[in-house]
Structures are given as structure tokens and as C-alpha cells.
Amino acid sequence: MDWKGFERPGDPGTGGTRSVKVMIAGGFGTGKTTMVGAVSDIRPLTTEETLTRAGAAVDHLVGVADKAETTVSLDFGKIGLNESLVLYLFGTPGQERFWFLWNGLFKGALGAVVLVDTRRLSSSFRAIEEMERQEVPFVVALNMFPDAAEHPVEEIRDALDIAAHIPVVAFDARDRAAGRDVLVALVEHLRDRPRAALEPR
Numbered sequence: 001m002d003w004k005g006f007e008r009p010g011d012p013g014t015g016g017t018r019s020v021k022v023m024i025a026g027g028f029g030t031g032k033t034t035m036v037g038a039v040s041d042i043r044p045l046t047t048e049e050t051l052t053r054a055g056a057a058v059d060h061l062v063g064v065a066d067k068a069e070t071t072v073s074l075d076f077g078k079i080g081l082n083e084s085l086v087l088y089l090f091g092t093p094g095q096e097r098f099w100f101l102w103n104g105l106f107k108g109a110l111g112a113v114v115l116v117d118t119r120r121l122s123s124s125f126r127a128i129e130e131m132e133r134q135e136v137p138f139v140v141a142l143n144m145f146p147d148a149a150e151h152p153v154e155e156i157r158d159a160l161d162i163a164a165h166i167p168v169v170a171f172d173a174r175d176r177a178a179g180r181d182v183l184v185a186l187v188e189h190l191r192d193r194p195r196a197a198l199e200p201r
Contacts, residue, residue, distance in 0.1 A: 017084055021108050022186065023136070024075070024091040026115030027123025031143040031173035032091040033075050035115065039179035040077025040089065074105060079183065087183055092127075111190050112138040113182055115173065118148045121159055128160060139167040139189055141182045 024032045037044045075091030090105050106112075112131055116124045131138040140162055142153065157168045167185050171178040 017086055019086045019088060020110045020187075022087045022089055022183065023106060023109045023112035024089055024115065025112050025127040025131070025138075026092075027117065027120070027125075027127060029120075030115040030117045030124060032115055035113075035141075035143075035173040035179050035182075036075040036077040036089050036091045038174055038176045039079050039183065041080055042078050044075055044077040046075050079180065081180070081184065081187065085187070087187075106134055106136060109136060111186050112136050113186055114138050114140050116140055116142050116156070116160065117145060118142055118151060118156060119145060121156070124160075128162070137186075137190055137193055139169065139182065139186045141173075142168065142170040143173045144170055 024036055026032050033044075033046055037046070074093065075089070077089040077091075078086060079089065080086045090109070092105055114124060114127045114131060128138075128140070130136075140157075140160065142156055153168050153170055157164075160168075162168055167189050169182055169185055171182050173179060
């Protein structure tokens, strides 16, 4: 893949390695920690804690009843797409009571992947709204859980009211190659935007 034209904004052709901050966002239990762990070249940093009975009333475990742990701050990983582009991945917490952390996590982010569980579309509405509110370029990644019914991608796009120019891709968050393809789709989406949009936030 040709990465020319994706050098540091305002400093084209400098060579060397470009580091980009990317957010991995989505609702509770959509697979953010799983994706970061699957694609990261390093052992990922996670801040998972055991779910307790006391939190059951606010964590909305419908559809994810087997989930035993949850992210309470962030996940962090790193992946080199080639010798000149490294992505630093920051996974957001999904529960509503931790959304106040999002504003800080988005500082300096160039783009985001929003994970969606097709069994629970409403769980990612808030994440999509936040991308649009903060004007963060993003792609939507449909995490295909084993027991999820199959729906055409365009049908899901319509249900989520995703604009036509935003990529929507289906993948398995457990699969490193599939996760990498999602990140490549994000980078290509960023490259298609005006150069001014490549300035970190």
C-alpha cells in the first residue's frame, strides 16, 4: 500500500516514522478490549475490573450476560502498519458512568474506530453521536459475535443512520488480521479527507 501523502501535516516528505493516536470506541461489551489485545504488537495495557452484583443495575448486561470484566479507564496498545506508520490505540470505557473520561482521551486523536454489536445496536449510539459532536473522523466496525444474526452491512448502516461517506465494515474483534484491516480502512478514510483534517485534535 502506498502511504505517500500521509506524512505529518504541513511537513510533507519528511520520511521517518509517523505516530498516530487512534481511539477504539463503542458501547459496553462491544469488543474494544478484545480488539486492542488482538492487534497490538506489544502486550496491551488494560484497566479491567471484575463486574460485581452491585453494578448490575447500571451496566445493562442484556446480551452480554457472560461478561465478567469491564474497562474502567482505558486500554492501550500499539501496532505498526508498516515501517513508516505506527498507530497508538486507546480503547475507551463503555459504561455511561465513565463517559466523562472520553473528552480527555480524545485529545490528540486523529481518528477513531467505533465498534458495534449488531445484537445491540443501541449500545453504540452514544459513541457515534460523540464522534459527530467532536467532529472526529471515524469508521464503524461491526463486531460479528458468533450468535449474531447476519444482516447486510448497508442495512446496519441505515439502522445506525451512518452517512454514506463513512466506511462500515464487518469483522471479528478476536482476529488480528481482521482488526488490522479495520485500522487500514480508517487510515484510508483519513487520507481521503482534506489535508487540514489530518491535524491532531
